[in-house]
Amino acid sequence: MAVTISTMPGIPSAAGQDIGRTLGLPPRPALLSRNAWLALLALSIAVGIGVPVGALVVPETSAFHLSAYAMTLAGKFMCYAIGALALDLVWGYCGVLSLGHALFFALGGYAIGMYLMRSIGNEGVYGSDLPDFMVSLNWQALPWYWEGTQHLGYALLLVVLVPAAVAWIFGFFTFRSRVKGVYLSIITQALTFAAMLLFYRNETGFGGNNGFTDFKRIAGFTITHPGTRTALFLLTFATLVLAFIAARAIVTSKLGRVVTAVRDGETRLMFLGYNPLGYKLFVWTVSAILCGIAGALYVPQVGIINPGEMSPGNSIEMAIWVAVGGRGTLIGPIVGAFAVNGAKSFFTANFPEYWLFFLGLIFVLVPLLLPRGIMGLIGNVFKRSTH
Amino acid sequence: MNLRQYLRAVAVSAALACHGPAAFALDAADIAPLGGDDFDAKLAAIDKLIETRDESSFALLKALSDDNALATDAGQVLIRSDAATRDAATGRPVGQDVADGAQPVTLNNLLRAKVAGALAGLQLASPDAAARGAAIDTLLKNPDPSMKSLIDAARAREADPALKQRLDTLWSMTALHAPDAATRLEAVKLVAARKDPGMYELLRPLTAKSATGAWQEPDPQVRAVAQQGIDTLDGIERRGRIAGTLFAGLSLGSVLLLAALGLAITYGLIGVINMAHGEFLMIGAYATYVVQTLFQRYAPAAFDWYPLVAVPVAFLAAALGGAVIERLVLKHLYGRPLETLLTTFGISLILIQGTRMIFGAQNVQVENPSWMSGGVTVMQSLILPYNRIAILAFSLAVVALAWAMLTRTRLGLFVRAVTQNRRMAACVGVRTARVDAYAFAFGAGIAGLGGCALSQIGNVGPDLGQSYIIDSFMAVVLGGVGQIAGTVIGGFGLGLVSKAIEPFWGAVLAKIAVLVLIVLFIQKRPQGLFALKGRSAEA
Numbered sequence: 001m002a003v004t005i006s007t008m009p010g011i012p013s014a015a016g017q018d019i020g021r022t023l024g025l026p027p028r029p030a031l032l033s034r035n036a037w038l039a040l041l042a043l044s045i046a047v048g049i050g051v052p053v054g055a056l057v058v059p060e061t062s063a064f065h066l067s068a069y070a071m072t073l074a075g076k077f078m079c080y081a082i083g084a085l086a087l088d089l090v091w092g093y094c095g096v097l098s099l100g101h102a103l104f105f106a107l108g109g110y111a112i113g114m115y116l117m118r119s120i121g122n123e124g125v126y127g128s129d130l131p132d133f134m135v136s137l138n139w140q141a142l143p144w145y146w147e148g149t150q151h152l153g154y155a156l157l158l159v160v161l162v163p164a165a166v167a168w169i170f171g172f173f174t175f176r177s178r179v180k181g182v183y184l185s186i187i188t189q190a191l192t193f194a195a196m197l198l199f200y201r202n203e204t205g206f207g208g209n210n211g212f213t214d215f216k217r218i219a220g221f222t223i224t225h226p227g228t229r230t231a232l233f234l235l236t237f238a239t240l241v242l243a244f245i246a247a248r249a250i251v252t253s254k255l256g257r258v259v260t261a262v263r264d265g266e267t268r269l270m271f272l273g274y275n276p277l278g279y280k281l282f283v284w285t286v287s288a289i290l291c292g293i294a295g296a297l298y299v300p301q302v303g304i305i306n307p308g309e310m311s312p313g314n315s316i317e318m319a320i321w322v323a324v325g326g327r328g329t330l331i332g333p334i335v336g337a338f339a340v341n342g343a344k345s346f347f348t349a350n351f352p353e354y355w356l357f358f359l360g361l362i363f364v365l366v367p368l369l370l371p372r373g374i375m376g377l378i379g380n381v382f383k384r385s386t387h
Numbered sequence: 388m389n390l391r392q393y394l395r396a397v398a399v400s401a402a403l404a405c406h407g408p409a410a411f412a413l414d415a416a417d418i419a420p421l422g423g424d425d426f427d428a429k430l431a432a433i434d435k436l437i438e439t440r441d442e443s444s445f446a447l448l449k450a451l452s453d454d455n456a457l458a459t460d461a462g463q464v465l466i467r468s469d470a471a472t473r474d475a476a477t478g479r480p481v482g483q484d485v486a487d488g489a490q491p492v493t494l495n496n497l498l499r500a501k502v503a504g505a506l507a508g509l510q511l512a513s514p515d516a517a518a519r520g521a522a523i524d525t526l527l528k529n530p531d532p533s534m535k536s537l538i539d540a541a542r543a544r545e546a547d548p549a550l551k552q553r554l555d556t557l558w559s560m561t562a563l564h565a566p567d568a569a570t571r572l573e574a575v576k577l578v579a580a581r582k583d584p585g586m587y588e589l590l591r592p593l594t595a596k597s598a599t600g601a602w603q604e605p606d607p608q609v610r611a612v613a614q615q616g617i618d619t620l621d622g623i624e625r626r627g628r629i630a631g632t633l634f635a636g637l638s639l640g641s642v643l644l645l646a647a648l649g650l651a652i653t654y655g656l657i658g659v660i661n662m663a664h665g666e667f668l669m670i671g672a673y674a675t676y677v678v679q680t681l682f683q684r685y686a687p688a689a690f691d692w693y694p695l696v697a698v699p700v701a702f703l704a705a706a707l708g709g710a711v712i713e714r715l716v717l718k719h720l721y722g723r724p725l726e727t728l729l730t731t732f733g734i735s736l737i738l739i740q741g742t743r744m745i746f747g748a749q750n751v752q753v754e755n756p757s758w759m760s761g762g763v764t765v766m767q768s769l770i771l772p773y774n775r776i777a778i779l780a781f782s783l784a785v786v787a788l789a790w791a792m793l794t795r796t797r798l799g800l801f802v803r804a805v806t807q808n809r810r811m812a813a814c815v816g817v818r819t820a821r822v823d824a825y826a827f828a829f830g831a832g833i834a835g836l837g838g839c840a841l842s843q844i845g846n847v848g849p850d851l852g853q854s855y856i857i858d859s860f861m862a863v864v865l866g867g868v869g870q871i872a873g874t875v876i877g878g879f880g881l882g883l884v885s886k887a888i889e890p891f892w893g894a895v896l897a898k899i900a901v902l903v904l905i906v907l908f909i910q911k912r913p914q915g916l917f918a919l920k921g922r923s924a925e926a
Contacts, residue, residue: 097725170906177910182660182724186860187906193857194899201895312857316662316732323729356740363733367726368719 029252031245040241047237055230068226071233075301077341078236082243082294084321084333086287091319092327093251094283095263096180099315100188101291103195104163106310108292109299110199111162113212114146115155116223116300120216132214133207143205152219159296160289167288168281175280180266189312199307211306218300229301236297240334243290247330250286259283320359323366326373335374413443415463415476421451421492422458429498437505437534445509447475452502457489465489501531508534511541516550523553527560535561556581560589568606575609579616582623590616627766632886638775640882641782642844644875645837646859647866648789649830651874654863655806656826659717659727663735664859665852667831669742670708671701671838672847676751683754691756694839701839702832708738709831713824721823735852742849750848759843778840785836790871792829802826861905867912 032040054066083105090096117131124132130139148154170191174184202208221228250256261269262276269276299305308314317340325336340362347355370377417435420428433451436444450456450466457465457472464475465486472486473479494502503525510522519541526534535558542558545551559577562570575593578586593604593613604610650664678697682690712734720727755774762772793799801822804812813819841851858881866877881901888897 091725097728099728173906173910179909182654182658182728183864183909185725185728186660186864187909190857190861190902190905194902197895197898316729319729320733323726353740353744356736360733360735360737360740363736364716364730367723367730368716371723371726 028254028257031248031252044237044241048234051233051237052230055226055233068229071229072301073345075229075233075236076298077338078233078240079294079298079301080318080321080341081334081337082236082240082297083291083318084325084337085240085243085247085330086290086294087318088322088325088327088330088333089247089250089287089290090284091322092329092332093256093263094259094280095266096280096284097182097185097319098188098284098287099185099312099319100192101287101318102310102312102315103192104167104288104291105295105298105314105318106195106199106305106307107163107166108159108295109305109309110206110212110295111158111292112155112296113206113215113299113305114149114158115152116215116218117207117212118146118150119218120214123216124214131207131212133202133210134205137202145205156296159292163288163292164285167285171281171284172277175277175284189315192310192315193312196307196310196312199310207306209306211304211309212299213304213306215300215303223300223303232297232301236301239293239297243293244330244334247290250283251330255279255282317359320363320366322373324362324370324373326375326377328372329375332373332375339374413439413441413447413476415474418447418464418475419462421456421464422460422462422490426495426498429494430501433498433501433505437508437537440509440537443475443478445506448502448505448509450475451492451494452499452506454491456492457486458492459485459489463489464492504531504534508537511537511554516547519545519547519550520553523550523557526557527553531561535565560586563589563593568609571604571606571609572612575612575616579612579619582619587617587620590620623766627769628890630765631769632890633883634769634771634775636883636886637779637879638882639886640879641779642837642841642855643859643862643882644878645778645782645785645840646834646855647862647874647878648785648871649833649837650859651863651866651870652789652793652802652833653827653830655870656802657717657721657823658724659721659731660724660860661830662728662732662856663712663738663852664731664831664834665854665856666735666738667705667709667834667852668838668841668855669738669847669849669852670705671835672753672842672851673742673746673751673838674701674704674835675839675842676746676753676847679753691758694756694843697839698836701835703835705835705838706828706832709834710824710828712831713827717827718820718823739849739852746849748849750846753842753847755843774843778844781836781840785833786871786875789829789833793871798822798825861901865905865908 051066051071054064055068055071058065060067083101086104087098087101090098120131122129124135126132126135128135130142134142149158170188174187179187198204199206199211200209206212215223217223218228218232221231251260258269258274258276258279261274262279266276295305295309321336321340322333323336324340325334326332340359343358343362344355347358366373372379413436418432420432423429433448436448446466447456447464455467456475457467459465463481463485465472465481466475467486471480472489474481507522507525508531510518511526513519513522526538538554538558538561542551542554545554556577559574562574563578565571565574575590578589590613594610594617595603597603602610604613646665646668649667650661653659653661653664675694675697678700679693682693682696716730716734717727720730759774759777762770763776764770791799793802801812801817802825804815804817805819805822805826809819812822838851841847841855845851859878862874862877862881864877865881866873866875884904885897885901888900892900
């Protein structure tokens, strides 16, 4: 058998699968099962038709009307869900608990925010071509890093490239020196903390404390118009679905298996001749990009981005969405993001003092009682019923 | 004018009568500009008053400084007192109708300083050595060349050697612009010899060029001495700045050390990064607040001694909290470090919100005991506050306590054994679970001590812990886990580096720079400065 393994890299993939079977490895799962594809299709059609009809066609007096508030809330949750999915990729599949993903989320948000600020044009409070906060700082011209941000395409490029670059550089240095576990978590937290302090400074050129707000239009459309909102909502939904499929593609691929092996036994994997650095960096960077995209979809919908968005607390909250939903599954983080944020909306509206207590309790009780999250719970119920 | 002031005025005038040149009577025309609006003319009038140096001019200066000088529209200057209003030049009382028509004489800040200086200058002639000393001090603070004649006279007759020396200094300040180069040289030497940063502004003009390109000071010898004096002062200032930075760095380091020490112990022992560690600091600080409040209410006389009670109370409160949390929650999560991280974050949220509901969201005020307020003045620009010094000493004492606990007690032996090899320690009969609980409580207690110290230098609020926690994590990462020496070096190193960078880049960029340095540092030493050696190193 040892001989067979040593010839593995040279032989075609079909033969590789045969060897996998002789070794007793489980077969690689399909991207999605037939039923899952159907469910996803049905959901997409339901949302793609239901939401525009509910928001634009049904009159506001009707009980079936989808209010702007509800749509923004759901849109926000979907952005969070994309972020949670991204975090789950690195935590659930690669064993790297990042407490700095809010940074990538906020970087994506700031990138699109720059475009949104520029598209206000001279309709700001001061009537200047510069964004208002620059006028009040008495700046005469745009800083160099604002160049070109009036083009949506360039801003979208930044949404992807900036988080990717930050993640790649940071990841390269930390993964290369094999920092892992809680050490890594702490350093990612320090990273987002330092970035938050940087963005709080007025001189950094991103609006300081207040960040960006008062957006007027996106791609020429009024940003508060119900049609624009519906379009953003559908775009977010589509991104969530695509992100889910992409994440599924990654974790079911051969690369995904190596990544899972990094999580389960990095040292053993290295003894087998793999260098984990490339695998970790790839997943880490993809996760940061996904998070940046989530942030970019979030900002036009909620209409504000400020440095509080990248606070260490926010980053840790993302981790609890994943934990509540069930890490190591891809549905889990989406469910968790909706569940925790739904609870947050409910509490902050009804019992604002008790929200932090409740959140704290989730943090304490979920690892104690539900180590595999809601998905684990559902899995248990299924197992029991089939037996 | 009360009786004492009056007597002093009489004494001064008597002294003037004995020593001073012949006194002129005040000329009403000379002092008339005081009532006008032209401040230059007022200045000239005050100069004239100083020159006159007699009882009536002293009385008028006194009145000017006490806001008791009035002027009529006709230019008559009056002195108001409780008894009567008198004409300043003649000393005769004036009629009520004249007094009612007069306006107070207004002075600007420059003139006020001038009047105060003049009064002090006149005091130089006082027979009372203490009064002369006070007058010299006043003049030293604001040396005024127009006082030169008074100072010259005083210098000539001063007998007391200590006062004479100070008078020399004073004289040198006013003589820097004397017409005679030798006098200027002597003066500039005396000024430079004072090594007082306040003299900088006096020396600098001497080495500067005027707008036309000519030296402001024509004599090269004087210039050279002045330049030497400036160089000396620069050196002093530089040393002061370095000492100040060092002290600020050590002070920040001691705070980080107090915050990080307990963290390092628990992390080394059970591999748990305790995100609620900052909240143990907060518990310690609030315990101090409660003790302080009780002392204020029930034993105000013993208030200065409240830290003696607050320190053990803070330790016990935090240690108890730590023990409860460890028993109830953390012990079920050992072996799952990432989830423990999240759990402790949840605990910190609950503790913060709990504190907010009990004590309110606002910061509470913790007063220093009186012996901790104030500070040691090392140099004029460098004052070391007592509370910072006390905390530095306290943090070293806590390190000694932790070190003694870990190396000199049976529990410490067990803690080290479990840190090195948990299973082997269990095999030889150490009750590891109990050691975990004690060690966690001890680490929390040390954080409580840290909180007690922090309450003396900063705000005490529900968010107290959050502001220190990330920095203390960094200190642990830098120093290596479970190592007291590492944490000490890490804490002080971080404090010193931050404070050394801060003057150049500001606090925020300094923080970022420190983070980048740490990330680069762990490239070289992934396990921190003081890595555990042996089989347990790669767990």
